[in-house]
Amino acid sequence: MNILDELERFEPFRKLSGRGKILLSQGVIRKECSRSTIALNKGQVVSGAYVVVSGRLRVFTLAPNGTEATLYFINPGETCVLALNCLFNDLLYPAWVQAEDNTVITLIPGAIYRRLFEQESTIQNMTVHALSTLVFRLMTELEQMHSSHQKQRLANFILLHASSQGLLQMTQQQIAHHLGTTREVIARLLREFVANGLVRTQRGSLAILDASSLQKLISFPG
Amino acid sequence: MNILDELERFEPFRKLSGRGKILLSQGVIRKECSRSTIALNKGQVVSGAYVVVSGRLRVFTLAPNGTEATLYFINPGETCVLALNCLFNDLLYPAWVQAEDNTVITLIPGAIYRRLFEQESTIQNMTVHALSTLVFRLMTELEQMHSSHQKQRLANFILLHASSQGLLQMTQQQIAHHLGTTREVIARLLREFVANGLVRTQRGSLAILDASSLQKLISFPG
DNA sequence: TTCCCTCTGTATCAGTTGTTACATATCCGG
DNA sequence: CCGGATATGTAACAACTGATACAGAGGGAA
Known part of the structure; x- marks a missing residue:
């Protein structure tokens, strides 16, 4: 070919x-x-x-x-x-x-x-x-x-790039690169997401547990 | 016509x-x-x-x-x-x-x-x-x-939009709109610029006093 | 001049973010 | 199973930003 x-x-x-x-x-x-x-x-x-x-x-x-x-x-x-x-x-x-x-x-x-x-x-x-x-x-x-906080942008990124099974195969460092920030910031935000039962984290990947709450987060960062 | x-x-x-x-x-x-x-x-x-x-x-x-x-x-x-x-x-x-x-x-x-x-x-x-x-x-x-602070972006904006005489005829509120922030932030930054002799402020306009220092600021926010 | 409206100057506080530093966990190869 | 490399978890601090609040200053119109 x-x-x-x-x-x-x-x-x-x-x-x-x-x-x-x-x-x-x-x-x-x-x-x-x-x-x-x-x-x-x-x-x-x-x-x-x-x-x-x-x-x-x-x-x-x-x-x-x-x-x-x-x-x-x-x-x-x-x-x-x-x-x-x-x-x-x-x-x-x-x-x-x-x-x-x-x-x-x-x-x-x-x-x-x-x-x-x-x-x-x-x-x-x-x-x-x-x-x-x-x-x-x-x-x-x-x-x-210019209109969102990192929390909102992260939620958006996860929803946008996760597979149809709700799995995002990326390291936190990679996510940080995409959003133009550092790994620690991503870790801090993910900790909060995990505490609220929105996602589950593993080494090298991340699974969405509650997509609708993530979606809400984008509009209402509360 | x-x-x-x-x-x-x-x-x-x-x-x-x-x-x-x-x-x-x-x-x-x-x-x-x-x-x-x-x-x-x-x-x-x-x-x-x-x-x-x-x-x-x-x-x-x-x-x-x-x-x-x-x-x-x-x-x-x-x-x-x-x-x-x-x-x-x-x-x-x-x-x-x-x-x-x-x-x-x-x-x-x-x-x-x-x-x-x-x-x-x-x-x-x-x-x-x-x-x-x-x-x-x-x-x-x-x-x-994603790579500049407001201070740098303001310096850049002033240099970019000032007339050839170094005059920028805009209220601080308008500048704030352009940079996606609030008037108070612009006032705070301009206060610093004025203190360092970089610009002079008047009602509704602003004059550049030291363009080269403004230019340096963009690269080295010091 | 006086009133009113807009623009500017300033202080303070809370929230977010970036940074530093270190501990822990997981994977992989030997 | 043992190291080394990589990935993650956490805490504490500094810097920056946005929000709130209020005091003047300038300019125009009656």
């Missing part, structure tokens, strides 16, 4: 005309990343559009004191919009990106992507849609950040 | 072909707003693309306790990207918008805008560029929010 076949699993690329395929084949790169392979650093020149084939990318900022904060995730079939962004505006990449285990990405060189964008309306639509989605995620995150 | 002439002051519209103009003329609306005319409310259905002709729009979120936080401004020639966003994704508007004094906006109905987007590459480019710019602004704001 070559790169183009992989790309064609995703609708915008499946719809490409023959010319699109020819364009695409010129210099598209496939990359396999393992956890902690850093895909892109802040300030780096963006060389093309990234499309996630499998796995997941995490985009985050890094404060001077070392605490991270996740901005958003990039799932299979999605492109890194920030990279698109830089591509179209000749800007340097403004954040850090890390791959989770077994992530495969393809890199479509900038020149090719720009040509595709001009000629293929499905690529145009995908681009606009991806940008729009990101704007929405960022807005939501910003709004949460 | 009719609406289309006004729109043509801005490049993307100047470049429109004859057909584009015909499309544009069908139902474009001109609106004049005075301060505190609220252009758009959270949860409202977005009826079209907004282009600012003169004046300025402010987009902000509103926390349950009533504190505002400015997300970004929309200057003449720019469009409200959030509205575009909703337009292309059939979403409800996710924030509040307020006009400053003497702001004139034009409203291009959604159906027309979508057609223009499909047929006119200048409109495509404008849309992508506007979305990209917004993504960048939001990212920057988010990063600042």
Whole structure:
């Protein structure tokens, strides 16, 4: 299975005309990343559009004191919009990106992507849609950040990222990174959640016991 | 001077072909707003693309306790990207918008805008560029929010929004709104700035005395 | 001038968060 | 089963922030 076949699993690329395929084949790169392979650093020149084939990318900022904060995730079939962004505006990449285990990405060189964008309306639509989605995620995150306490944000994060069985397989350190705080703060909040019977904690994971109370907490931090 | 002439002051519209103009003329609306005319409310259905002709729009979120936080401004020639966003994704508007004094906006109905987007590459480019710019602004704001204290954010805000003479004509309440905090906090921080000779405060405005020290403060909150 | 409204200055207190420091627990490999 | 590495639990403190309360100060209108 070559790169183009992989790309064609995703609708915008499946719809490409023959010319699109020819364009695409010129210099598209496939990359396999393992956890902690850093895909892109802040300030780096963006060389093309990234499309996630499998796995997941995490985009985050890094404060001077070392605490991270996740901005958003990039799932299979999605492109890194920030990279698109830089591509179209000749800007340097403004954040850090890390791959989770077994992530495969393809890199479509900038020149090719720009040509595709001009000629293929499905690529145009995908681009606009991806940008729009990101704007929405960022807005939501910003709004949460300025109107919620950590307790609310944690409750929200747990509900949002837990599996359908109510299990969240993450260390407290990882959760802390996502929320832009430290492990101790997460531990303190989780202690309170546990005391109130909202969750159960184990090493490396956490189980929701009372989802509705967690939900209420988001609106009424009481 | 009719609406289309006004729109043509801005490049993307100047470049429109004859057909584009015909499309544009069908139902474009001109609106004049005075301060505190609220252009758009959270949860409202977005009826079209907004282009600012003169004046300025402010987009902000509103926390349950009533504190505002400015997300970004929309200057003449720019469009409200959030509205575009909703337009292309059939979403409800996710924030509040307020006009400053003497702001004139034009409203291009959604159906027309979508057609223009499909047929006119200048409109495509404008849309992508506007979305990209917004993504960048939001990212920057988010990063600042999670890595800076109010002191740093205030110093940054003052430097960024002061006139070339170093004058910032805003009440402390307005500044507080922009940073998502309360007036008293701003007063407390400004007191410190004044004590250190960084700024001078007057009723309704504030003058920068030592820009370079303010700049240093952003990096080293000391 | 005088009244009134808005804007500013200040003090104090409570709540939240980040930091430091250390104890304990769990997992994994040898 | 024994260490080392990693993850968690806990306490105590400092810093920052938001909330409350009130005292002036400035500016405009009658």
